[in-house]
Amino acid sequence: MRRTSVTSSSAIPSRLGRLTATERRLWRAFPHGELVDLRTGDFGADDPAGADGWPAERSVRGEVIAALLLGACPTVAGAVAAVRLAGARISGGLRFDHGQVAPLLLLRGCRFEGPVVFDGAVTESIDLSGSRLTTLSAAGAQVRGTLDLSDTRITGTGAGESEGEEDARTVRADGIRVEGGLLAEKAKVEGSFSLINAQIDGRVNLIDAELVGRGAGGESLNAGGMRVGRSLMAQRLRTEGALRIPGAHIGSSLYLTGARLDGRGHSALHGDSLTVVSYSFFSPHETGAGKQPFTAIGTVRLPGANFGSGLTFSGAQLTPTPGGPALRANRMQVAGSLHLGKGFHTDGEIRLTGARVTGHLDLEGMDSPRALLTLYAASAAGGISDTAESWPGRLNLDGFAYGPFSRYADAADRLNVIRRQVRRSDPARTGGFRAQPYEQLAAYYRSLGNDGEARTVLLARQRAVRAELSFPRRLPGYLLDLLVGYGYRPLRAFGWAIGLLVASSVYFGRVHPQHVSADSAATFNPVLYAADHLIPVVRFGQSDAWQYHGVPAVVTVVLTVLGWTLGIAIAAAAARTFNRN
Template sequence: MFSYDELTSPERALWDAFPEGRRVDLRPDTPQEDQVADGAQWGPERTVRAAVLCALLLGANSGQPGAVAQLRLTGARIRGRLDLAGAQIAHPLWLEACWFDQAVNLLGASTQTLVFTGSRIPGIEADSARIEGNFSLRHSVVEDGAPTPFNRLSTALSLTDARISGALLLNGAHLIAPDGWALSAGGLAMEGGIFCRNGFTAHGEVRLMGAQLPGTLVMQGARLEKPGPRGVALTLDNATASSLKFSQGFTANGTVRLRGTQVRDNVTFDGAVLNGPPAHDAHAPALTALHLQAVDLDLTLARPPSGTLDLRGAQVSYLHENEHTWPQRVELDGFVYGSIKTADADDERHEAVGNRESVARRLAWIRSSPGYNPQPYEQLATWYRRAGHDDDARRVLLAKQRHRRRTQPPAGRAWGHLLDITVGYGYRPWLAGIWLLALTLLGTMAFATNSPTPVKQGEGAPFQPLVYTLDLLIPIAGLGQRTGWYWTSDSLQWLAYLLIALGWVLTTAVIAGLTRTLQKN
């Protein structure tokens, strides 16, 4: 415990102001010329020992009746370590434009509102802390401190398993831990939102694995940087949230991970830039959203991602896309969506009446997936059917069969080509009519130039080239012409054999294609 005589002049001013909650401002008369970055050079007239702050917050100078005691200090250099680990703090703490010589330790503490505005702090450790109110670091610079018991990596701000009843305000803050975690908050439980706007930057991974965010995570305009070829800029694996807003110029130079994240409302990347890890590997993930669950997923990006977009197993009600949504490689197996909304107004107008170009564009991002997976085709076809675009659904299913054909052995590929040419795998049965018409015309013209020999003289119907050709092409039933005539010309006889064979092939292809279509429908 301190005696009043041991306090310096700025410490006495703070000591006297604390019971009434008055602010003590140690800045010079020209604060516009005062920079927190120069805090290491501030002299004794602006220096307050961290031990004095601890003593006040722990009840060294009790409050006065009719006043709310709180610690409010501006423009001070905090000398020593502000160590409040495990403390029960009943007073709000407001520190503005302060320079900290050492990291702040709030491990396991129970506190009221904490405000560190426009300050420079070499690390904050608040694992398992309980904060009744807001925790604000607006416009502050928090640099990596010493490893914590929960994390051996360097960490700027550590909130692992912390509980915050208000909001976490990081607007304009800079969290710096390039080789570690800018924010380590696995298991963080919030009652309010997390706000990272107005120039927020993080050099190092922002880690929110398993966090409970009933409010909104707002990172509009934020910039996340994680060096390294496999750098992860943001991790929200298995977190729960009301909504996630990565928009208005949000930039991630590193992977954004939303694996198993459950969002009750929307996840938006409207106008975002997803650069992925700073490597020359196009397959490095820019966004990993395996098993993401959300109502809306807005991927109307500012430009195409530089890495892979992984949506395997994700489930959303509405998918919003634009011309920049899809990179060179997309993982879509198991991705389920109820509807697709396209940002381009002209494309939406074409969608209403069916548009082959839009179908081709969506098929391109399905084919960009490695290997063959039928589910993305089936999902897209299902959506087109629900929208009333049956022709587009058939185009998608035909593309699925053509993609599948490339994975089959030679015999399967040959049979697939035959089904494609003749009936379009059953999705274009009118092709069979064109083939039948062409072969009928060919046979009729060839057989009309010559007269065949009757099998039995004077018996049977007269020779009819058209009916004879149809009798050759149709293997089921008979029209009485094929069995009543034969040719002495080898070329015409071989033509007859060829038409019989093509008739069987055409009929088999029609049956196979239509059977597949009926089974699917």
């Protein structure tokens, strides 16, 4: 049966004038959703970059397409009306802003000579894949399907035109609502891609995309407040200019594996108050030639961010913004593990002030010996996976609380890490003192039942405190350390006491004293005489019956002083032992 044509001259709005043969062909195909393919099949000849050389037969006016979308051509019952056009040069731009568009729009491999504008429009799916555009404006639009910009190139206003704030926004899609996904795989956008407060119910695909902001401080992507129902996939993404996603909410995972973000002298990534429900990956991407690392040239900012199932920077390469940290993640929350190992490298600061990690902090394999790791007031409830070599050369561990270490190491090895604490006055220098890191480490050893290692840590803390004092104020500390190790080495005092008792007994055994009273019949015992002077309070009667003059008398006075000193030290050591502090 012969299909009846719905096209007649009376059905075409007069404002469109006379349609070209190609436009009439598109008009006839529209009610049935048929594809009008103007491509030759030669990839080079069909490249939209060379559309200036295409014949006139491959041109279609944008106003004709807009008329079809807005109902100028009647539809056919039982068919899905759609504009399906491939390999065309669209002249005059395409505008259907604030329109109610029921047909699908598919313009693949096309070249747009003017802007594409559908601000505030309500549309079905839009497919512009493989096309070349100047600008795209879809602020406040609602797409009841998918917006496909895969393999597109959006060039902006072009050289010679003003590059002000408005012109810098090559894609203006603030407040857009896409009920499906936003697909921009392998897209290249020259100028800012603006998605402020956008809502994408499906996924956002920026795999292998290239976003190049304009000017030294130009943004590559501005998606502050964006809500994504599923994952944000940006593997191997390339950006020049800041990538901004502050306050964004991602309903599943964030993939930035193998991405390269260049802030051009500014921060590479702004993720302040970002929320990711599932896992986030800032890690290498496996390729046939090996691993392609995640690279950021400029600070990665994640203050106040919330990651629901873990965060990995393993193998990442971070270069800080001059004067700033490489990673700034103050008050970050990670409901899972934070991975900063397996070749993670930076020479800047890793600032995790106030960060909360419910899983473990993985530093194993970190390669950042010149970095500064700031964990001030941070916590890793699940513990730490590390080696002594994996810690950076400079640390700020004051207030850092953590669970058990994944592998046991002696206190001496752990103390070597704590001694990398930076000074308050000069973060470039190590050797600063904070009490809390020592106390936290001692608590860890006590939790294992290893009080000896805990005392080693606390003794090191006392010595570090002493090093902060002036020399005269250090002297009592040196004495207390020598005698009983500040109370953490109580057996040392008993050793000193026994040694003094033996030495003084030998001395007094060779130098005989005189009777205090001529009537005394007491027998001299050099050991008990030495004990009479060495052991405070307890008396054996020898010092009451015998006395020395001259040098031996001075020895007895020195022995008495040392005895009281050791007695006080032993009492202090006993108190520390019973208090377990």
